[in-house]
Amino acid sequence: MTNEMQPMLEVENLEVFYGAIQAIKGISFHVMPGEIVSLIGANGAGKTTCLQTISGLLHARVGDIRYEGQSLKRVPPHRIVEMGLAQVPEGRRVFTELSVEDNLAMGAYTLSDRSREAALLEEQFRHFPRLRERRDQRAGTLSGGEQQMLAIARAMMSAPRLLLLDEPSMGLSPVLTREIFLTIRELAKQGITILLVEQNAAVALRLADRAYVLESGRLVMAGSGRELLRDERIREAYLGE
Amino acid sequence: MLFFVQLINGLQLGAIYALVALGYTMVYGIVKLINFAHGDLMMVGAYLSLFLYSSGLPLYFALPLAIVATSLTGVLIERVAYRPLRNASRLSALITAIGISLLLQNAFMILFSSTPRRFPSVSEQLPVFVIGTNRISFMAVLTVLFAVGLMLLLTAFVHGTRMGKAMRAVSEDMRAAQLMGINVNRIISLTFAIGSALAAFAAILYGFSFQQIDPYMGAMPGIKAFIAAVLGGIGILPGAMLGGFLLGIIESLTKAVMPAGYTQLADAVVFLVLILVLLFKPSGLLGQTTREKV
Ligand SMILES: Nc1ncnc2c1ncn2[C@@H]1O[C@H](COP(=O)(O)OP(=O)(O)O)[C@@H](O)[C@H]1O
Ligand SMILES: [Mg+2]
Numbered sequence A: 001m002t003n004e005m006q007p008m009l010e011v012e013n014l015e016v017f018y019g020a021i022q023a024i025k026g027i028s029f030h031v032m033p034g035e036i037v038s039l040i041g042a043n044g045a046g047k048t049t050c051l052q053t054i055s056g057l058l059h060a061r062v063g064d065i066r067y068e069g070q071s072l073k074r075v076p077p078h079r080i081v082e083m084g085l086a087q088v089p090e091g092r093r094v095f096t097e098l099s100v101e102d103n104l105a106m107g108a109y110t111l112s113d114r115s116r117e118a119a120l121l122e123e124q125f126r127h128f129p130r131l132r133e134r135r136d137q138r139a140g141t142l143s144g145g146e147q148q149m150l151a152i153a154r155a156m157m158s159a160p161r162l163l164l165l166d167e168p169s170m171g172l173s174p175v176l177t178r179e180i181f182l183t184i185r186e187l188a189k190q191g192i193t194i195l196l197v198e199q200n201a202a203v204a205l206r207l208a209d210r211a212y213v214l215e216s217g218r219l220v221m222a223g224s225g226r227e228l229l230r231d232e233r234i235r236e237a238y239l240g241e
Numbered sequence B: 001m002l003f004f005v006q007l008i009n010g011l012q013l014g015a016i017y018a019l020v021a022l023g024y025t026m027v028y029g030i031v032k033l034i035n036f037a038h039g040d041l042m043m044v045g046a047y048l049s050l051f052l053y054s055s056g057l058p059l060y061f062a063l064p065l066a067i068v069a070t071s072l073t074g075v076l077i078e079r080v081a082y083r084p085l086r087n088a089s090r091l092s093a094l095i096t097a098i099g100i101s102l103l104l105q106n107a108f109m110i111l112f113s114s115t116p117r118r119f120p121s122v123s124e125q126l127p128v129f130v131i132g133t134n135r136i137s138f139m140a141v142l143t144v145l146f147a148v149g150l151m152l153l154l155t156a157f158v159h160g161t162r163m164g165k166a167m168r169a170v171s172e173d174m175r176a177a178q179l180m181g182i183n184v185n186r187i188i189s190l191t192f193a194i195g196s197a198l199a200a201f202a203a204i205l206y207g208f209s210f211q212q213i214d215p216y217m218g219a220m221p222g223i224k225a226f227i228a229a230v231l232g233g234i235g236i237l238p239g240a241m242l243g244g245f246l247l248g249i250i251e252s253l254t255k256a257v258m259p260a261g262y263t264q265l266a267d268a269v270v271f272l273v274l275i276l277v278l279l280f281k282p283s284g285l286l287g288q289t290t291r292e293k294v
Helices: A047-054 A077-082 A100-107 A114-127 A129-133 A144-156 A174-189 A201-207 A225-230 A232-237 B002-031 B038-054 B059-085 B090-112 B138-160 B162-172 B174-179 B184-210 B219-232 B237-257 B265-280
Strands: A009-018 A021-031 A036-040 A062-067 A085-088 A162-166 A193-198 A210-215 A218-224 B128-131 B134-137
Touching (some): A009 A047, A021 A047, A021 A062, A021 A218, A036 A174, A047 A062, A047 A085, A047 A162, A077 A085, A077 B174, A100 A114, A100 A144, A100 B162, A144 A162, A144 A174, A210 A225, A225 A232, B002 B134, B002 B237, B038 B059, B038 B090, B038 B184, B059 B090, B059 B184, B090 B219, B128 B138, B134 B138, B138 B162, B138 B184, B162 B174, B162 B184, B174 B184, B237 B265
Parallel strands (some): A036 A193, A036 A210, A162 A193
Antiparallel strands (some): A210 A218, B128 B134
């Protein structure tokens, strides 16, 4: 069944450089519609670089990225969002000077239909009642967990079909991490395709349909979340067992 | 009583600094560039106003047209000179800005010669207030009202509209703004457009207030407006306004107490203010409490 479908996202032979330093050394992977795919790897493996290249903030020297069959090369970042591909960046990056509600409005910047925006706002508030309570508060005054919720809600305001998340558990307590991951699963149930980047391999693998392991800019392993959870090398290197 | 007159003069001068400082601070807030050519855009606005008026257009048509043309000039400068350097070092962008400043000054010197030109006068048509023994020109009042009004409009825009909020978002985190689908280039162009239009407003008020314009007229007010922006806290809109007015008043009052022939020293006092701010409160007067940036 899935074989007949076209991948939602296809990354092909990608190479990304910072000046002379090569951060991504030729990786290929794909995400099918409706899947949760995790990309795990240690600090500095190239996960953020990979997501930033997909979103158009960085440019690949070699290779291609296709979203719903269309190449994203030379597509500016704001167009990529318009096409339905949103990202929750590493470190949340909420606009601290703007109110919670204005942060959400920025997420909907590409929408022209105001009534659709209002409906999406209502949906985020239903998901995250805490954000409704704090809607007029400056985002900088929120706690780390609340900022992460805001960052996810803000990305959801563009009504994406594919959502990239860069280490949403970073700096959060186990309880909050659990809460965030339940939210991600909830989004997937609504039909949103997820590409999740994590250092926290245990939770990421448990959530994922499939996962890839990135090491120093190369993909070294791939498989279903369950397979990788059982893998000896993974248990040793990423689960600390 | 002399004090009162100098205070009014200071406010009038300060209003002009404030308008130029608003542009400095907006552009700095968004691209972190000290646009040294910004003062010269004021000169461009003054010449365009005079040129369009001299070519026979009525004032109420010539001035808005000059404001739009100055605004487009600012946008064009960003497009051809600053945008290609956006990822280059700050120093190369700064040097480019100084280059643009010299380019504008010399281009206008070649076009209009360095002889000062007379700006059209409107003060004869305007009433004069008499308070006690002091005469206060309506132009001074108008200049201050205009500056304050424009700042309030700008503040309303930046806080109350979608584009204004996008401007604040870009100023805080350009990459995150791109991930929201904000076309950052368009927001930067808009910032230069507004900043340059404000410089043109300042130019017109300057022309009406002081009657004389020349190709280098933007240099000194440009530097002083920059100091005003730093004094108020660079990147902060109300800070630019506060800094502009304070600087105008300081300059005016210093001139008043200096013995005749030494009034040039007022400029030195202004630079002293910059040094003191950088030493004791580098974030500016409003730098800590209000962290509103654009
Ligand atoms: N702006 C940059 N300039 C130079 N090197 C960078 C930059 N950002 C990341 N790198 C390098 O690229 C590699 C991958 O980094 P990154 O993608 O941030 O990894 P991860 O997200 O997996 O921690 C690292 O070696 C890092 O030092
Ligand atoms: Mg990272």
